[in-house]
Amino acid sequence: MKFKSNAFLIALSAVILGLIAGGVLMMAIGSNPFEGFFYLFRGGLMNMERIGNTIATAITLMLVGLSVAFAFKTGLFNIGAAGQMLIGGLCATLVAHYVFLPRPLYLIVIIAAAFLGGALWGVIPGLLKAKFNVHEVVATIMMNWIAYWSIYYFVPAYLKGPSLETESKSIAIEQTLRSPWLTKLFDGGYMNLGIFVAIAAVLVVKFVLDKTTLGFELKAVGSNRFCAEYAGIRVNRNVIISMMIAGGLAGLAGMTYYTGYSRNIQIGVLPSMGFDGIAVALLGASNPIGVFFSGLFFGMLQSGKGFMNAMTEVPPEIADTIIATIIYFTATSVLFSKFWDKVGRRRKEREQSRTGTAGEVKEAKHE
Amino acid sequence: MSDLRAKRFFTSRWGILLLVAIGLILLAILASISLVGRILPYAIAYTIPLLVTALGGLYSERSGVTNLGLEGLMLVGYFASALTIRMTEQTLLENALPLGLLAGVVAGALFSMLHAFASINLKADQVISGTAINMLASALTVYLARTIAGSGNVRIMLGIVRKNIPVLSDIPGIGTLFFTQSYWSTWVALAVWGASWFLLYKTSFGLRLRACGEHPSAVASAGVNVYRMRYFGVGMSGALAGLGGSIILVTYSGEFNGTVAGLGFLSIAALIFGQWKPLGILGATFFFGTATTIANVSQVIPQLGVIPPVLFKVFPYVVTLLALVAFSKRSAAPKAVGEPF
Numbered sequence: 145m146k147f148k149s150n151a152f153l154i155a156l157s158a159v160i161l162g163l164i165a166g167g168v169l170m171m172a173i174g175s176n177p178f179e180g181f182f183y184l185f186r187g188g189l190m191n192m193e194r195i196g197n198t199i200a201t202a203i204t205l206m207l208v209g210l211s212v213a214f215a216f217k218t219g220l221f222n223i224g225a226a227g228q229m230l231i232g233g234l235c236a237t238l239v240a241h242y243v244f245l246p247r248p249l250y251l252i253v254i255i256a257a258a259f260l261g262g263a264l265w266g267v268i269p270g271l272l273k274a275k276f277n278v279h280e281v282v283a284t285i286m287m288n289w290i291a292y293w294s295i296y297y298f299v300p301a302y303l304k305g306p307s308l309e310t311e312s313k314s315i316a317i318e319q320t321l322r323s324p325w326l327t328k329l330f331d332g333g334y335m336n337l338g339i340f341v342a343i344a345a346v347l348v349v350k351f352v353l354d355k356t357t358l359g360f361e362l363k364a365v366g367s368n369r370f371c372a373e374y375a376g377i378r379v380n381r382n383v384i385i386s387m388m389i390a391g392g393l394a395g396l397a398g399m400t401y402y403t404g405y406s407r408n409i410q411i412g413v414l415p416s417m418g419f420d421g422i423a424v425a426l427l428g429a430s431n432p433i434g435v436f437f438s439g440l441f442f443g444m445l446q447s448g449k450g451f452m453n454a455m456t457e458v459p460p461e462i463a464d465t466i467i468a469t470i471i472y473f474t475a476t477s478v479l480f481s482k483f484w485d486k487v488g489r490r491r492k493e494r495e496q497s498r499t500g501t502a503g504e505v506k507e508a509k510h511e
Numbered sequence: 512m513s514d515l516r517a518k519r520f521f522t523s524r525w526g527i528l529l530l531v532a533i534g535l536i537l538l539a540i541l542a543s544i545s546l547v548g549r550i551l552p553y554a555i556a557y558t559i560p561l562l563v564t565a566l567g568g569l570y571s572e573r574s575g576v577t578n579l580g581l582e583g584l585m586l587v588g589y590f591a592s593a594l595t596i597r598m599t600e601q602t603l604l605e606n607a608l609p610l611g612l613l614a615g616v617v618a619g620a621l622f623s624m625l626h627a628f629a630s631i632n633l634k635a636d637q638v639i640s641g642t643a644i645n646m647l648a649s650a651l652t653v654y655l656a657r658t659i660a661g662s663g664n665v666r667i668m669l670g671i672v673r674k675n676i677p678v679l680s681d682i683p684g685i686g687t688l689f690f691t692q693s694y695w696s697t698w699v700a701l702a703v704w705g706a707s708w709f710l711l712y713k714t715s716f717g718l719r720l721r722a723c724g725e726h727p728s729a730v731a732s733a734g735v736n737v738y739r740m741r742y743f744g745v746g747m748s749g750a751l752a753g754l755g756g757s758i759i760l761v762t763y764s765g766e767f768n769g770t771v772a773g774l775g776f777l778s779i780a781a782l783i784f785g786q787w788k789p790l791g792i793l794g795a796t797f798f799f800g801t802a803t804t805i806a807n808v809s810q811v812i813p814q815l816g817v818i819p820p821v822l823f824k825v826f827p828y829v830v831t832l833l834a835l836v837a838f839s840k841r842s843a844a845p846k847a848v849g850e851p852f
Contacts, residue, residue, distance in 0.1 A: 169651075169654065173658040221638050221639075223642065272832065272835070272836065276835070276836045276839040277839045278832070278835040278836060278839055279783075279835075281579065281638060282776075282779065282780055282783060282831070282835065283832060283835070285773075285776045285780075286780065286828040286829075286831050286832050287828075288773075289773055289776075289825070289828045290825045290828050290829065293821055293824035293825050294821060294825065296821070296824070297819070297820060297821040297824075298821075419642070419645075419646060420646075422639075422642055423646075426639065457658075459653070459654050459657040459658060461650045461651075461653045461654040461657065462650075462654060464646065464649070464650030465647065465650040465651050465654055467646065467650070468643055468646035468647035468649075468650050468651075469643075469647065471639065471642065471643040471646060471647075472625065472629065472640065472643035472644075472647060474639070475629055475635040475636055475639040475640045475643055476628075476629045476633045476635045476640070477635075478633045478634060478635065479633060
């Protein structure tokens with residue numbers, strides 16, 4: 145994806161158009177869109193607890209967004225974050241149930257387990273892509289369903305809860321990522337230590353991509369495979385590493401979701417955040433900092449939708465519709481880049497006609 | 512060398528035909544064991560939506576547009592037909608069913624225009640556009656279901672009744688296997704399959720469409736409008752995926768519940784597995800349909816109960832991965848698929 149104009153303007157246009165589409169849909173069912181949006185944003189931000197929940201949702205979205213963005217940089221489309229989340233989350237849940245260690249050491253173990261679980265699920269499509277040229281989109285989708293069914297049978301067999309057949313037994317609160325001081329600061333709610341994992345991941349990914357040889361090679365493979373190969377970069381190795389790290393990041397997302405936000409794993413569900421993360425990455429233009437802010441934005445939409453549904457007639461799926469519309473408009477960003485280029489050119493022309501001669505204006509038009 | 516030749520043979524048209532034939536003969540033999548006789552109607556019921564949807568994918572990919580949105584397009588058809596049948600079944604009775612299928616086809620075709628516009632006119636990344644279609648469909652259909660029908664689930668009263676085909680069902684063996692207790696939608700789907708094969712491989716229109724997926728500039732220089740051909744391809748993929756979704760509703764589901772559970776993605780896998788050819792697609796989807804059925808019934812059949820059910824459930828996906836590995840060296844994908852023109 146090459147943007148001639150500013151990535152921020154494109155993202156902003158996509159968001160505004162997505163919100164307008166959401167407003168039109170609210171109007172279509174006879175609701176007042178301003179009221180709907182008011183409650184949607186209020187539901188995400190009205191007090192410390194809700195802000196905590198927004199951030200807790202955003203943590204997972206950011207990590208999935210980073211995963212997708214990381215793969216994008218190497219020219220790969222990781223649509224398998226949902227499955228990687230499940231496996232990473234399962235590994236974290238197993239650690240939470242069976243490993244008892246002093247807190248700092250425990251956190252390191254659980255993070256490592258989740259990362260490795262996700263990385264395992266990511267590296268398989270990476271290997272298939274590198275060795276056999278199997279398209280990573282199909283491979284990761286197949287891995288999603290393999291993870292889905294594995295969890296479906298593994299959880300009731302080995303982690304069965306006391307009452308419900310459809311979820312694993314709850315993790316003891318001390319073994320989750322929740323932390324007393326964070327819980328106190330945000331008046332209860334789902335806020336957890338995952339926020340530090342997410343921030344660290346953003347910084348590390350940014351550092352790796354911008355400042356290391358590995359990052360340079362990954363990006364080189366992403367922008368032109370053949371050129372990278374000609375320059376002596378081992379393309380296949382980079383494809384495998386990229387998918388492995390992307391999987392690991394999604395595994396961390398699974399940890400923050402299943403052992404932080406929630407305290408058990410539900411079976412029979414592919415976590416929808418694995419797909420929302422694609423939107424996060426696209427809106428953030430695959431830039432770690434961009435992913436951080438777009439994760440916060442989508443986190444707000446997702447955590448406010450329940451409140452909106454309670455206060456108005458608008459179904460909660462409006463948030464997902466807005467997110468999907470934003471992806472569509474990001475995919476068709478050519479429209480906006482053309483639009484903003486035109487705006488920019490016109491402004492330039494106007495300035496030139498004010499200061500310069502008519503001849504220069506003509507030249508500007510010819511560009 | 513002989514290994515390569517064997518591989519080439521088994522992936523050629525005659526090879527696939529032979530494999531299908533062997534499979535059918537085996538089935539006919541096994542038919543004496545009542546197991547297959549019991550499984551086959553379900554296997555066919557699961558195969559048909561996959562077959563129709565994968566055929567839709569064939570039109571789109573052959574014209575040069577990757578369509579990862581088949582899952583969402585199926586869902587749109589599923590929803591539109593559920594809503595139509597729900598609203599008309601009281602007055603039109605059985606006639607509501609074909610009307611519902613038609614609504615699914617139209618809705619799928621219309622929705623696919625979003626993908627066509629993005630990937631043909633705007634030269635967007637087709638994989639991302641397809642993903643957007645999937646997410647949009649799953650959010651929008653449930654949103655509309657909640658507001659129009661009052662709940663995320665839309666249940667219908669009617670369904671297609673299984674019927675014996677007169678005369679043909681009296682043939683011993685084959686007749687009892689294929690012509691008893693069949694849905695009429697199955698025959699519609701098979702007719703669509705035959706017509707698609709004819710259109711794509713026996714007419715000059717089909718040749719042009721396929722050429723758009725191989726070398727669009729050559730087709731353009733011959734005076735054919737590539738954009739129009741690709742719009743047709745994507746539109747057909749939407750229509751057929753919509754039909755596939757509707758068939759799920761009127762045969763084995765009976766209710767719109769907001770998801771087609773990955774069948775659209777499985778259709779894409781079947782398209783690749785079937786090497787972008789009608790006969791290959793028929794074989795691949797039938798394989799998936801049978802695998803799904805066996806997974807579903809494995810619990811109630813004592814002979815299969817000893818094997819952990821998870822193995823049956825992941826079987827189709829693992830085999831797809833293995834098949835993709837096996838076909839990777841000589842992929843028959845249209846050369847220009849996914850590339851904007």
